[in-house]
Amino acid sequence: xxxxxxxxxxxxxxxxxxxxxxxxxxxxxxxxxxxxxxxxxxxxxxxxxxxxxxxxxxxxxxxxxxxxxxxxxxxxxxxxxxxxxxxxxxxxxx
Numbered sequence: 001x002x003x004x005x006x007x008x009x010x011x012x013x014x015x016x017x018x019x020x021x022x023x024x025x026x027x028x029x030x031x032x033x034x035x036x037x038x039x040x041x042x043x044x045x046x047x048x049x050x051x052x053x054x055x056x057x058x059x060x061x062x063x064x065x066x067x068x069x070x071x072x073x074x075x076x077x078x079x080x081x082x083x084x085x086x087x088x089x090x091x092x093x094x
Contacts, residue, residue: 001087001088002036002055002056002057002087002088003054003055003057003058003060003061003085003086003087003088004053004054004055004085004086004087004088005052005053005055005064005065005068005083005084005085006050006051006052006053006083006084006085007050007051007053007068007080007082007083007084008048008049008050008080008081008082009048009049009050009051009076009077009078009079009080010047010048010078010079010081011047011078011079012042012047012048012049012077012078013047013078014044016077017040017042017044017049017077020040020077021040024038024040030067030068030071030075032063032067033053033063033064033067033068034055034056034063034064035053035054035055035060035064036054036055037054038051038052038054039051039052039053039054040077047078048078048081049077049078051077053068054088061085065085069083
């Protein structure tokens with residue numbers, strides 16, 4: 001079953017989201033990150049973001065969690081407010 005790492009961030013500006021979007025579109029992922037998908041949600045008025053990173057397995061999640069926890073603060077969208085782990089119970093894409 002797939003696993004998701006859900007992180008909330010504070011202090012996320014629209015400019016920073018544009019930088020993140022550009023990196024994602026260029027597939028400029030951190031080395032060693034075995035993610036299958038990354039979803040970034042942004043509330044510009046509140047300067048908050050939620051980032052959901054999907055992994056195929058628990059092993060991939062553990063590797064990805066280690067990579068992401070060790071990222072320099074300059075590489076994150078803002079200040080980490082919370083990090084949670086979820087089992088992906090259902091999913092639909094277009």
